[in-house]
Amino acid sequence: MDFNAYVTISNNTYQPNQIHYCVKQDMSTYTYSAFGLTFQSQLQIPEMLLVDTQHCDVNIRIGIVPDSLSGSPFNGGIWQAAPGQFLLKVEEIASYYICSGCDITIEPDPGGTEDEVRAFLLGSGLAALLQQRHILTLHASAIQTEHGAVLFLGNSGAGKSTLLAALCAKGYPMLADDVTGVVVDDDNIPIALPSFPNTKLWADSISKLEFESYRRQRVRTELDKFSLKMVNFCRDAIPVHAIYFLSHHNQAHILLNTDHAIDQFKRLYQYTYRKKFLRGLQLQSSHFKIASKLLHTTKTATVKRPVHPFLLSELVETLEQDFAVNSDHLSRFVSC
DSSP states (O other): OOTTOBOOOSOOBOOTTOOOOOBOTTOOOEEEEETTEEEEESSOOTTSEEOOOSOOSEEEEESOOOSBOSSOOEEOSSEEEETTEEEEEETTTEEEEEETTTEEEEEEOTTOOHHHHHHHIIIIIHHHHHHHTTOEEEEEEEEEETTEEEEEEOOTTSSHHHHHHHHHHTTOOEEESSEEEEEEOTTSOEEEEOOOSEEEEEHHHHHHTTOTTSOEEESSTTSSEEEEEOSSBOOSOEEEEEEEEEEEESSSSOEEEOOOHHHHHHHHHHTBTTTTHHHHHTOHHHHHHHHHHHHHHSEEEEEEEESSSOOHHHHHHHHHHHHTSSOTTOOOOOOO
């Protein structure tokens, strides 16, 4: 893609109703699906699923973004947030302007690669957009089970992607990795949204799980970590059945506990993806309502594993046995 295919404008501070980008009209567009939304994009996003539809929920354009947001936005360093607006400026890669949950404008830096531009779009950029649409963004991987969606929450390095891949190897369809979106439907049932069929694994995990035949691409040249396209992927939004908070401890065994309600809420907030954005977007109340309904209707537990060894097979077995229990509360299940 020609990242220079846009026109510079003189006034680069956003004002309401101002046309703040100008792009060439002959640029190709691609239509994708993710998080229950349809994206029409001038940027190729191979991680997402291509779809054939005229419907569009979100436009992604290459263009000019403002230097700053007007008024008194919340400033997070490289990002600014205000109700309905979000601005992210990543030096030597790109700047991103997300507006009203339906429009993303990207101004790439001449030194940024397409992989780098997409990385911040699919991370912080999409998180801000989903939050603007009142979608709960959890730092979680997720699978489809016969009982509903099972989510695994945790910090980076907790083993979310490795656990996801191990469960996929056993036949469970992938629903999301790293970021899982949750909404509440008209029946007050929390629903997990499918993201896109990509996960990131270290080379030793790929070898251990026998994923060498999967299509993959190195994340960064200096890292032995790869982005993989998963074969078995659930494209449908499904009710949430269980949530597991992943962590590790210094003991030699796997420990599974049920937390008190207040601890569950604290952990859910702790593992909210890009939770600092919520303050600037003024969406703390929306987040609280969805989180409360999710915890009220969903089985939750904390799982601790040894740091070394990982005990992956034992962890999978423990979780499989647990999420098969107490599934009667789930009133319906959407088959993928």
